[in-house]
Amino acid sequence: MNIQLTISMLVSDRIETLGKCLASLKPLLRELDSELIVVFTGKNEETLELVRQYTSHIIPFTWCDDFAKARxxxxxxxxxxWFLYIDDDEWFEDTTEIIQFFKSGEYRQYQSAFYVARNYLDFQGKRYSDGGVGRMCRLTPETEFVFPIHENLVPLGEPCKHLSTFVHHYGYARKECFDEKDTRTSRNLPLLLEMYEKDPDSPRCCMQIAQEYRSVSEFGPAVEYCRRGLGLARKEKQIYNYELWLQVHLPLLIFYTGDLRLALEEGERILKHPRTLESAALHLSVTLVAVCRGLKEYKKGLKYVNLYHEKFCYLLEHKEKAVLQSAAGITFDMAAKEMIPVYMDGLFFR
Structure with a gap:
């Protein structure tokens, strides 16, 4: 049988979400010539029993703190x-678009595809951010995962299809009350710091460390690594999505420390830099409007309300740029959600 799509997933012992994940894959397995491969890192026999209802292709894997090796x-x-991967703590809302992508033959025109990860920040599903993730590609001998933490599937060739299909992901959810620091950060941060010691010139690693510190509200070191990463990213010829993340988050992280004046100065410096993209300017304007409100610099705040409007209209007209200029939590849709608060501030500033 000619298999169109390989679906691969890491499975530990998160039985509470595994059932939803597997059930969401049923339409893909039923409608497409596809296979499901499970890499099992857990120990629970109950987990395996559930997996066996969907596939017999199960690979036992002893966990070694390396997501790329496991994948x-x-x-x-x-x-x-083609190859698609997913985790056992997330599940598709609807796979119709992916099914049509393959059944129509459209997939033959592309080398890779993104779908959307909806990352929830609480277990009630009230707070979340959407971000495009490159998790589908044509399977070639060169296809592989790289990086032990926050691994990437490479190469993601062009042309690339951007799908609106999304998964619900609760892996980053925070409990309402914290008795201890997030277990993901306590696991990831030491590994990332070890990676940084080996490769201190990696802006991507700096971004990941900043993200981990931010997730537990340690904004001082988050600012330090964000600033360091942005300096390194600017030395590269190409602008990658991690530079976009660093551009947007440096003034925001400074804002979280309470130093509004420095946040304003840093944000204005980044806006003037020739490597700052339209999407970054859009998100930066949201932060600077809030900063100016806090500093009671209303005239300058109105300037950034106008900048928000200018960049929003530009990206609305140039939708391809709006899609391409994205990073984790930095999308056109996320910036659009700030429209009413920004415009309300504009009325106040007048």
Whole structure:
């Protein structure tokens, strides 16, 4: 049988979400010539019993603090024309668009595809951010995962299809009351700091460390690594999505420390930099409006309300740029959600 799509997933013992994940894959497995490969890192026999209801292709994997190695164990056994991966703590809302992508033959025109990860910040699903994730590609001998933490699937060739299909992801959810620091950060941060010691010139690693510190509200070190990462990113010829993240978050993280004046100065410096993209300017204007409100610099605040409007209209007209200029939590849709607060501030500033 010619397999169109290999679906691979890491499974630990998160039985509370695994059922939803597997059920969401049913339409893909039913409608497409596809296979499901599970890389099992858990120990619970109940978990395996549930997995066996969907696939017999199960790869036992002893966890070694390396997500890329674990995912590559599944990838190397894939037989599909295309490859898609997902985790056991997330599930698709609707896979109709992916099914149509393959059934129509449209997939033959592309080398890779993004779908959307809806990352929830609480277990009630009230707060979340959407971000495009490159988790689908044509399977070639060169396809692999890189980076032990926050791993990437490479190469993601062009042309690339951007799908509106999304997964619900509760992996970053925070409990209402904190008795201890987030277990993901306590796991990831030491590994990332070790990676940084080996490769101190990696802006991507700096971004990831800043993200981990931010997630537990340690904004001082988050600012330090964000600033360091942005300096390193600017030395590169190409502008990658991690530079976009660093551009937007440096003044925001400074704002969180309470130093509004420095946040304003840093934000204005970044806006003037020739590498700052339209999407970054849009998100930066949201932060600077809030900063100016706090500093009671209303005339300057109105300037950034106008900048928000200018960049919003530009990206609304140039939708391809709006899609391409995105990073984790930095999308056109996320900035659009700030429209009413920004415009309300504009009325106040007048």
């Amino acid at each position: 590559n164990a599944g990838l190397k056994e894939g037989r599909g024309e």
